[in-house]
Amino acid sequence: MIKFSIKRQEHTDAKSYWEEFEVPYRENMNVISALMEIQRNPVNTKGEKTTPVTWDMNCLEEVCGACSMVINGSARQSCTALVDQLEQPVKLEPMSTFPIVKDLQVDRTFMFDSLKRVKAWVPIDGTYDLGPGPRMPEKKRQTAYELSKCMTCGVCLEVCPNVNDSSDFMGAAPISQVRLFNLHPTGSMNKNERLDALMGAGGVAECGMAQNCVKACPKGIPLTTSIAAMQRETSFHMFKSFFGSDHEVE
């Protein structure tokens, strides 16, 4: 049997409570298959029948970011959290930086709103065919590829001391996405719009450099390098916007 201790909450404003479960061990079990077992037979350790635990999941191969939760104190994806490698009782908590929908399920709308705010896309729609874009240098492609691994899972926001209810800070993920789209040869044609967005309230300047994000990122994205790169870009952008510049006409 594997012991689980799960932090539960009926709805967003409800009080949270802990409930213990025991799940029969199967080989190669991950946290999600254990949660599925609880869902099938929602009985806690005391033998009481209870409601099944709610959580979010989708791809089950650590590329979608939906199943993030706090497992034994560290924020990560539950699909790649193998029970064999976890200390028992396995403590499961929702990522409390986000509004809690129910139990382990959280609402990451804040992140998607931030991505919209910083225009994390390459606009190519129009009334006529624009033809092929400029070629991307290989070195740039390699860096961009690392940044493109971001799955908006929310772990970098969960571990950040500056992302909380009393601050507007958007966290590392959307800042790194600005770097990704500004690296893109076609995307860079709109880079000033993204830099402007990064310089609003909750933007890059509110990073406190605690650098937990880069340590916690499940995809190993160089988030603090991205943030520092955007600090530099926005510093230049501030002077250019104020004084005007013909140095690089972009």
Place this chain on the structure above:
Amino acid sequence: MSKQDSSFAIRRLHSLLGVIPLGVFLIQHLLVNHTATRSEEAFNTASEFMGSLPFVLFLEIFVIYIPILFHGIYGIYIAFTARYNVGTYSTFRNWMFLFQRVSGVIAFIFIAIHVYQTRVQVFFGTEVDFDMVHQIVANPAWLVFYIIGIIATVYHFANGLWSFMVTWGFTQSDRSQRVMSYVSAVIFVVVSFIGIQAILAFI
């Protein structure tokens, strides 16, 4: 600059003021204090020279008081908008993040009291000299308070220099940030040493 709000410019100004003029002033101040290790007269001469600079009131207001009030008050706002989590994520930088804010608050309180004990007394007619500081630190409780205040202020400056370098885009890569960590550690040790050696000379 963002059209909607000024938070970016305010943060950048906050970062800049921490080094120029406040960091520069901190070093200068500790160096003047350090003359006390030579002799009482040496300190009195140095402090008289500083006090007799042309436009001294203008310098004090625009180079010290306004920057320090802005940096301090906005800094305290920043310190209280964080949710500290070194208990869960005890990485080196996360501790530095916490200490930066704790030392900032200590430094702000220390500087307020220090200004009261020195500059405000000048306003009431006392003269700034060796004796004034001597009488303060003759009390061991004040001496300990001053040593803690100096260490906190110097830490805040040295570690603040590290984040200044990131904020303005000088250190971007992992390696450059690591090298800067060592540089700021050395600055912390050296400047603390100068500051403590100076305050001990007043006993």
